[in-house]
Amino acid sequence: MRARLEDLLATKGVLLADGATGTNYFQMGLTSGDSPEFWNVDAPEKIQTLHRQFVDAGADIILTNTFGCNRHRLALHQAQDRVRELAQRAAELAGEVAEAADRPVVVAGSVGPTGSLFQPLGELTEADAIETFTEQIEALVAGGVDVAWIETMSAIEEVRAAASAAINVGVPYVVTCSFDTAGRTMMGLMPGDLTGVFEGLATPPLATGANCGVGASDILVSLLAMTELDHDTAFVSKGNCGIPEFRGAEIHYSGTPQLMAQYVRLAVDAGARIVGGCCGTSPDHLAAMREALDSALEDRALDGPGPRPSIETVVETIGPLANSAPRPDAEPRARRRTRQN
Numbered sequence: 001m002r003a004r005l006e007d008l009l010a011t012k013g014v015l016l017a018d019g020a021t022g023t024n025y026f027q028m029g030l031t032s033g034d035s036p037e038f039w040n041v042d043a044p045e046k047i048q049t050l051h052r053q054f055v056d057a058g059a060d061i062i063l064t065n066t067f068g069c070n071r072h073r074l075a076l077h078q079a080q081d082r083v084r085e086l087a088q089r090a091a092e093l094a095g096e097v098a099e100a101a102d103r104p105v106v107v108a109g110s111v112g113p114t115g116s117l118f119q120p121l122g123e124l125t126e127a128d129a130i131e132t133f134t135e136q137i138e139a140l141v142a143g144g145v146d147v148a149w150i151e152t153m154s155a156i157e158e159v160r161a162a163a164s165a166a167i168n169v170g171v172p173y174v175v176t177c178s179f180d181t182a183g184r185t186m187m188g189l190m191p192g193d194l195t196g197v198f199e200g201l202a203t204p205p206l207a208t209g210a211n212c213g214v215g216a217s218d219i220l221v222s223l224l225a226m227t228e229l230d231h232d233t234a235f236v237s238k239g240n241c242g243i244p245e246f247r248g249a250e251i252h253y254s255g256t257p258q259l260m261a262q263y264v265r266l267a268v269d270a271g272a273r274i275v276g277g278c279c280g281t282s283p284d285h286l287a288a289m290r291e292a293l294d295s296a297l298e299d300r301a302l303d304g305p306g307p308r309p310s311i312e313t314v315v316e317t318i319g320p321l322a323n324s325a326p327r328p329d330a331e332p333r334a335r336r337r338t339r340q341n
Helices: 004-011 022-027 034-042 044-057 071-077 080-100 128-144 158-171 191-198 218-225 257-270 283-303 309-319 335-338
Strands: 061-063 106-111 145-155 173-177 207-211 235-239 244-247 249-253 272-277
Touching: 004 106, 022 044, 034 044, 034 080, 044 061, 044 080, 044 283, 061 080, 061 145, 071 080, 071 128, 071 218, 071 272, 080 106, 080 128, 128 145, 128 158, 145 158, 145 207, 145 249, 158 173, 158 191, 173 235, 191 207, 191 218, 191 283, 207 218, 218 235, 218 257, 218 309, 235 257, 257 272, 257 283, 257 309, 272 283
Parallel strands: 061 106, 106 145, 145 173, 173 207, 207 235, 235 272
Antiparallel strands: 244 249
């Protein structure tokens, strides 16, 4: 059955989002360099199989196969005119799986970055970005998504453009960034500054946080930075399944189901309201994460919240950081930029 994200957050407290799309599709036959969005019409049974596996593993939220379904990314495959077709169909496929579930499941429309840089570093303008994201989100809403899930962002300008598009379409939205460069996004945004990005927008996100990055330890440190002083925002932690490793020409992720279960418990204690997996996270990993989340919530109901983990606890439990942790006293990016201008 279908559910709204805000309703599930209110009733369940902490939710489990799904796992990886691309890395699981590669296991199902997707060829490197091909657009997974084409599978929405060419291999819909494979798309629904993965959605169903994640629901069976315990996901409360499933993301549509539309991460790169915008005109800029599809232009790399000469498919810039197929945004509506591919995005709407992806939403319909996920919706059919959610409807068939015997418990409430949220269908979230995945919205990834354009892959283009904003002026003056590149040619992307605010108007073009908003138009691009509006086209994609309108198609997702036409297909029935419950929320726009804006993910793996790195630039403030692109976050605000995607959020503005969701607001214009009239759909609730979630935003997550990838803090993969020395504890910051590629464009310099620090985790503790994320909630300030939405100041002045007509509607704030339902939830915000981090996804992807470089590993489970690093995203937990980003989460700790976000939740250190903010106890009101619903934060998301959707981390990679361990650290990516090259084995020949293929990428493998070091995380085991047991490691991802430990990651979930730490994320809950660090203040996450939505926990999930990103690259490398299979349905088997997610099943272990579901069990860990249920256990953590049972413990919380009996004994109250667990102790807030330290960075040292994260490293001891999950493994070493791939990046240096952002300093708690680091000056916010917005203030640095203002002073430099």
